[in-house]
Amino acid sequence: MKNTAELATRFREVILNGTWIANTNYQHQLTGLGWEIAVGESGSLNSIATLTQHIHYYINGIRHVFEGGDLKIKDKYSFDFEPVGSQEEWETFLHTFFNDAEKFASLLEQMPEEKLDEVFVDKMYGTYRRNIDAMIEHSYYHLGQIVLLKKIVASAG
Template sequence: MDHLSAQLAKHLREVFFGGNWTCSNLKDQLKDVTYIQANQQVSSCNTIISLTYHIQYYVQSILQVMNGGALDSKDIYSYDHPKMDNQKQWEEFQQSIWSSVESLASQIELMPNENYQNIFVDEKYGNYFRNILGLIEHTHYHLGQIALLKKFIN
C-alpha cells in the first residue's frame, strides 16, 4: 500500500468513524439521533436525513467509479433521499453508509500513488486525488452542519 493511499483511506475512515484531530465523526454524531430527529426541520435548513443522504450520495458515486462503473450521479439528485419513517429504516440506512465507506477506503488503499493524477472520468471533474480529498472535505463541512442541527433539535 502506498503512503498517500494509506493516508487518504485513514482520513476518510476518521471523518466517518473517529480518530481524527477534530474529535468529531459522522457515526458518533448520528448514533443517538432518532429517525424523528433526523427528519425534523429546523428553520430553512436541510434535515439531518437530507445531509446524511447527501454525504453518502457522493461516497456511492466515487465508489461506483472506483469499482469500474460509470459516473451517473447528478448534483440535483444528491438530496433526494427516500422517505424514512421508522427507526429501523434510519438505522439500516446508516449501516449501508458505514459499509460503503469501508468499501471505498479499502479501494483507496489499493490505489497506486501514480493513479491519483489520472483524470476522474472527465477532465471537468479533475483527478482522483481532487475527488477523494474533496469528498473528505465535503463530509467535514456537512458534519459540522449536522452537529449544529443536533444542538438546535436537542
C-alpha cells in the first residue's frame, strides 16, 4: 500500500470508521448523540460540540491547502464557533464534518507520493507528512476527551 493511501486509511479510522487504535471513532461516538449532551458543559472543559468543531476547523484548513489554496487557519481562532442551538443544527454540522473528513481522505489518497516530503506551505510547518500525522494524532487526542465528556455530561444530567 502506498503511503498516501495508508495515511488516508489511518485518518478515516479516527474520524469515520476505525476501531483499531481507540476501539471507536468520531462517527461512532457522535452519531445519534443528542445536542444537549454535545453542548453540555462540565466545569471549564470544552464541550463535545466545541472539540468536534475544533477538529473540523483543522481538517478544513488543511484540506483547503490540499486543494491548492492558502493556509488560512490560525490557532487563535480554532475554538471560536457559534454555539449549536438545536438537534437539527448539530446533525447538520455532523453531516458536514463527516463529508469534509471524507473529502480530506480522498484528496490525501490522490496525492502524489513525493508530495508527502515537500514543505507544507512554509518551512516552519514542516512537511505534508508531518501535518497529516499531526492531524491524525490531534484527532485521537480530542476523541479521547469526547469519550470521557460523554460519560461525565450524561451522568450529570
